[in-house]
Amino acid sequence: MLTGQPVSITAPPPELRRRLRFGEKLIESVIFIAGILAIIVLLGIIVILLKDGLPIFAHTSPWQFLFGTKWYPISDPPSFGIAPFMVSTLMITLIATAIAVPVGVACAAYLSEVAPRKVSETAKPIIEILAGIPSVMMGFVGLALLSPLVQSAFRLNTGLCGLTAAIMLSLMSLPIIVSVSEDALHAVPREFKEASYALGATKWETIWHVCIPSALSGIAAAIMLGVGRAIGETMTVLMVAGGALAMPVSPVDPMTTMTAVIASSIGNAIRGGLQYQALFAVGLILFILTLAVNIIAERVLERQKRKFAR
Numbered sequence: 001m002l003t004g005q006p007v008s009i010t011a012p013p014p015e016l017r018r019r020l021r022f023g024e025k026l027i028e029s030v031i032f033i034a035g036i037l038a039i040i041v042l043l044g045i046i047v048i049l050l051k052d053g054l055p056i057f058a059h060t061s062p063w064q065f066l067f068g069t070k071w072y073p074i075s076d077p078p079s080f081g082i083a084p085f086m087v088s089t090l091m092i093t094l095i096a097t098a099i100a101v102p103v104g105v106a107c108a109a110y111l112s113e114v115a116p117r118k119v120s121e122t123a124k125p126i127i128e129i130l131a132g133i134p135s136v137m138m139g140f141v142g143l144a145l146l147s148p149l150v151q152s153a154f155r156l157n158t159g160l161c162g163l164t165a166a167i168m169l170s171l172m173s174l175p176i177i178v179s180v181s182e183d184a185l186h187a188v189p190r191e192f193k194e195a196s197y198a199l200g201a202t203k204w205e206t207i208w209h210v211c212i213p214s215a216l217s218g219i220a221a222a223i224m225l226g227v228g229r230a231i232g233e234t235m236t237v238l239m240v241a242g243g244a245l246a247m248p249v250s251p252v253d254p255m256t257t258m259t260a261v262i263a264s265s266i267g268n269a270i271r272g273g274l275q276y277q278a279l280f281a282v283g284l285i286l287f288i289l290t291l292a293v294n295i296i297a298e299r300v301l302e303r304q305k306r307k308f309a310r
Helices: 014-058 062-067 083-114 117-130 135-154 162-186 190-198 203-214 216-232 235-240 258-268 274-309
Strands: none
Touching: 014 062, 014 274, 062 083, 062 274, 083 117, 083 162, 083 203, 083 216, 083 258, 083 274, 117 162, 135 162, 135 235, 162 216, 162 235, 190 203, 203 216, 216 274, 235 258, 258 274
């Protein structure tokens, strides 16, 4: 029963306030230390890559290293050109992203907005478990199942090619994209959807014009995690991409990515030798490519935010 009298709110006792402030300061300190450690680790990686990778440019010019097509580390004199590895990495990553992003976002939209609750609650843990499958197991799946299918479909001499690797990488990226995108779509306020339905929009129109733009930040983060998984994957690509050192012309050519050449060659490289320095330089270029992809994605995301803000 309302009495019309103001309700007095008692302040917490001083001891409780001190405990709350101590807890807040402790959490802030832990977050600050974690951030500083992440920056220190990142700077340490950059320093190591620069220290061990830059000396190769005293032997091979940057132009020849980046755009040369011959990788002969044990010839006399040795030749280091990583253009085939760069093209292979970009080709496989782009194909994997083109497959994984539309399928992943569509699956996330279905689980979040269309699927019955029981179906969504059952499928989500299964999808998250798929993200933890070791890459070597995915490589075996590619060797045993996908490679013969690709070979038969395109009438190739071998099914171990860039397309096989791209399809496997898309399958490995899908669980991350679906899981994170579904969480982002699920976090869209219900009022946005109800307002859209009240204006006469269909479920598809609401998903396309309301839910996805509202969850764009989370979806972009999911896509970047998927791209990062694809561009940095080693074992699966090493097993199913074919391992050819020549410049690839089409996705069905055997090829070697930058991560694969590092993994396959680092064990035979003499510490401090030219091949060792060249492999660290490949890692440095890969780091720069990943950084560039993240910067471009951030710019695109900011443009999309401004577009939908209007």
